[in-house]
Amino acid sequence: MTATVPPVTVPTNTVPPATALPRLPDEAACLQTVARLKAAHEPRVVVVGNPNTGKTTLINAVAGTNLKVGNWAGVTVEKREARLNVQGRPLLLLDLPGAYSLSPHTPEELITRTALLDEGPDVILNVLDAGNLERNLYLTLQLIDFHVPVAVALNLVDEAREKGLTVDAAALSRVLGVPVVETVASKGQGTGKLLETALKGATLGIGVRYPQAIEAAAADLIARMADLPTLPPHAHRYLALALLEGDPSVRGRLSATGHLPLIDAADAHLAALDAEGVDALIEIAEARYARAGDLARVAVPRAEARRTLSERLDRLALHPILGIPIFLALVLLVFRLTFSVASPFVDLIGGPLQTTLAGWAAAALAWFPLGRDLVVGAIIPGVGTVLSFLPTLLVLYLAMSFLEDSGYMARAAFLMDRIMRGLGLDGRAFIPLILGFGCNVPAVSATRTLERRSDRVVVSMILPFMSCSARLPVYVVFAAALFPRSGSWIVWSMYILGMAVAFAFAWALRRTSFPAEGGGVLLELPPYRFPAWRVLWKHAWRRTASFAKRARTTVLATVAGVWLLLALPAVAGGKFATVAPQDSVFGRVSEAVSPIFAPLGFGNWQATGALVPGFIAKEVVVGTLGQIYLGEQAAAPAPLSLWAGVQGAVSATWDTIKTSVSALPTVLALPRLGTDTTADQKTPLAQALAAAFTPAAGLAYLVFVLLYTPCIVTVGAIAQEHGRRIAWITVAYQMGIAWGMGFLTYQLARLWL
Amino acid sequence: MGERTLDALNPGEAAHVVDLDRLHPLRRRLLELGFVRGARVVVVRRAPMGDPVELRVNGTDLALRASDLLGIRVRE
Known part of the structure; x- marks a missing residue:
């Protein structure tokens, strides 16, 4: 797995954005996960994306009448899944609720995070809004921190074009290191070969390299996890980073399952980082956004600002006098x-x-x-x-x-x-x-x-x-x-x-x-x-x-x-x-x-x-x-x-x-x-x-x-x-x-x- | 121009994020949505009753109450 990152062009009229180094996937892990995907009898494809990316429409287009809608256990959030056959191979498609990030703030996000940890996904199919790449890529980069092959559906490309944004899917695929398929779910475009691509091409992507001090702390936590059989191995890196971000729900989950030494170790790292003046939460978010910004600039080489229909509608709908x-x-x-x-x-x-x-x-x-x-x-x-x-x-x-x-x-x-x-x-x-x-x-x-x-x-x-x-x-x-x-x-x-x-x-x-x-x-x-x-x-x-x-x-x-x-x-x-x-x-x-x-x-x-x-x-x-x-x-x-x-x-x-x-x-x-x-x-x-x-x-x-x-x-x-x-x-x-x-x-x- | 908090900006003005108050109730969420150092924030409009305030960051529109803008420091 090799991929080269094209030089990043920095616009001169704004504050120069920070750039983040890419982190190439671990080759052994890559081979291992892809082999597991190939061998799986009925691979589990989980669909993850921000809210409002047209994910539900995409699932409907892909799964059609095979879609089964139920509820997630114990909560009243819809669970959509489908058993499908792609070129003679059975697979289970599981749609996870919309999430902006994997540190949960809503019941929906908690379900998505929990499913990624516990449902043993074989492929993560990440749906992106082509018109809002930078924000959407934040989640993508979090997903890449899992040891699970990823494929990307670049959705709403028609809408992005109307906004004056032309997204280069091939370039995005090159810098992310995973396959990217352009789709317009509402018209069924690109949905046909999506699952085929996900099964055949999905692989570990090129993630974020966080600042040295944070990578060192994460490496130490991951090493400690090696002896803990109850933690899903595909999530070690994600869990280590979430602990360093101080994610309360991950802390709660780990302490409830008896992993207090791990939390203590994370706290010791956080105290040490704090003493050096490093706020891990901010550094991690900044590194992800710097990388997301770099990726977006590669994928969308030219963008002309166009007043969108949304903005025009809001002038009326949110008008100071007429709005109410x-x-x-x-x-x-x-x-x-x-x-x-x-x-x-x-x-x-x-x-x-x-x-x-x-x-x-x-x-x-x-x-x-x-x-x-x-x-x-x-x-x-x-x-x-x-x-x-x-x-x-x-x-x-x-x-x-x-x-x-x-x-x-x-x-x-x-x-x-x-x-x-x-x-x-x-x-x-x-x-x-x-x-x-x-x-x-x-x-x-x-x-x-x-x-x-x-x-x-x-x-x-x-x-x-x-x-x-x-x-x-x-x-x-x-x-x-x-x-x-x-x-x-x-x-x-x-x-x-x-x-x-x-x-x-x-x-x-x-x-x-x-x-x-x-x-x-x-x-x-x-x-x-x-x-x-x-x-x-x-x-x-x-x-x-x-x-x-x-x-x-x-x-x-x-x-x-x-x-x-x-x-x-x-x-x-x-x-x-x-x-x-x-x-x-x-x-x-x-x-x-x-x-x-x-x-x-x-x-x-x-x-x-x-x-x-x-x-x-x-x-x-x-x-x-x-x-x-x-x-x-x-x-x-x-x-x-x-x-x-x-x-x-x-x-x-x-x-x-x-x-x-x-x-x-x-x-x-x-x-x-x-x-x-x-x-x-x-x-x-x-x-x-x-x-x-x-x-x-x-x-x-x-x-x-x-x-x-x-x-x-x-x-x-x-x-x-x-x-x-x-x-x-x-x-x-x-x-x-x-x-x-x-x-x-x-x-x-x-x-x- | 020096540093201000985001509530001091008028609709149509823009600024760059310097930092978020450590005790901001939405700190984690705002970071995830792109309120990181250097990010450009545009104040789009105020709601008809003066509050909340619509912001645009990273191509995303969201609204915060004026009281939650106090903890966001920005510069031109």
Whole structure:
């Protein structure tokens, strides 16, 4: 293995950059690792790169349908892997999360580092952003410190060209000592021969030679590691350097595995270096950047500064005056889009599809009334509830993935950082809160992007106060019934109240259980990029499917439980499943509980009972109120013939698609609340509600619905992210706050209304 | 011009890194992102509410709060 480094040209108009000597790979180690790769039955190719290098798109292009997506053990970070066959040779492709460096700062970076140590990689496939070589090469040089063959995918070369950067892949390959393949993953260019090159050509690269004192200390540490069988031999040099950099996670890992003498030796070296005035952390970073700079100057001999599209977009998106209004308008647009496109499908699932299915089930199970009632009264509505979430979530996830992958979410964090600071949070925490207005469930998952655990918990706990779209129907119905003239104001004030309570609660949490952790805040602003539709769709689909899987059991169990309580008679002589609601166990329990709500103005069993299904999904409150007040027959719809059912379902689906598509142009129109237009003609339910609730009690009911216990699926999401304890604490707190605010509302409103 | 801390620069100005405060909470991260001695940093803009501040170093855009700029010393 020989390679010569071309002379480095130093631009004269800037500070002369330091140059670093290259470090040629150890020949014996090189032969050994390459031989091991050749002999491996199923070589493990790990894919590593900075965030925003188009790595996910590249993996999709290379692996196609063989890609399996799961989770890394114990954490909620996606794990993508694929078993492939390259020219008759099997290989395992393992995609590691994006990382700027191997000293981990985020859960993703920790996974990447741990996998490089423990997964026994045979080849490291390093994905680089051709438009940002110097920063990307920092990671490459860290990877070369492993004794693992490396191959490089030089991605986004088209984008670099637009920026005025022409990268010479051959030159880069020469000075790095490893194969370099140019790719444009989004168009599938260069992806075909990538793995072949990785298997055949990957080799140890030309790394960094650190200052003499540091190399000597590293050599001593490596010598000490030779006798320690538990340390992976391919990582000795990396571990030695990480110890000298004072990497806390490597120190923690080594001390946990009983390598204290090694840490002591590293500390002795650091003390000696410090006495000589050498700060190892800085010297190592500088040596890497000096080398990265040299490499970049060789690979990109000429660069003309061109104003990029990203910069032009940011002039608008981050404009001092227009920036925030643009952000708010985009958020509004996303919710309008979600509502317009998804709500016809939600109605379809909740209405015609469920009725049809219930009709078939009723006909098929006519010989077995109890089973029929269970299926029609519990299982179909339960499944229907889960399904009815899906259109909203799918559209919301699509829009969210678009904003994330395009780079806009990072700008939103930049714009909103100042506002979140008062709560000890940073701008990134604003994104889950905004998503919460659409649906709390994806919002809880979105807290993963926050670095500190206390931040994630605080945001998750205040999230359910963000009024999700499922609560809107409740407001609309009540506003139309009780406040025909000021309906819009009532609805808007619910949203504002939710936010105010959320911020106050966050403030209180910070004062008590979850003090802000401090530490600096660094926000990345990656270049804008038009996301690949296929990747967006896959993301959104996977997230929606995992929601359905998670929600299925809890929702079914809760719906079945409510059905059972409604079916069980609580009076002598009552018959199972035919008892009137107020005589069922459900009715009696609701009645027993209802005095609790007397100070809130709605201490009757009907209003109390309707809150229970709201725990499953908040929009169900309206349906339940309808059943209770109007005595609608929920169970046993008229049986339909199979053919009529299919016809009905097909035509309803077709109508839904037409409605959805025709709603698209109106997305841009200003939002208008339905309450004002329907004020004159009250529905039967509105009339019933107007008779049952005083305005003050209705207002208190709305406040209670806004604030009480998050729906069961959100609780499940919180439990999954932060554990059951936090989830139950959230439920309990919210009940208390909802009662208190409802009480205040009723008592104050009584004075005015 | 002598040495200043990065928060003293106005949008559009640029300077070269001299060093990072030893106690800077983001020291390790900033070094990895290229805030090494001699690196050129451009102050791109301030956020609409005055803070944080967008910087460009090494072809990468990132934002830091003004309080975290205090620990970064630069010269022209």
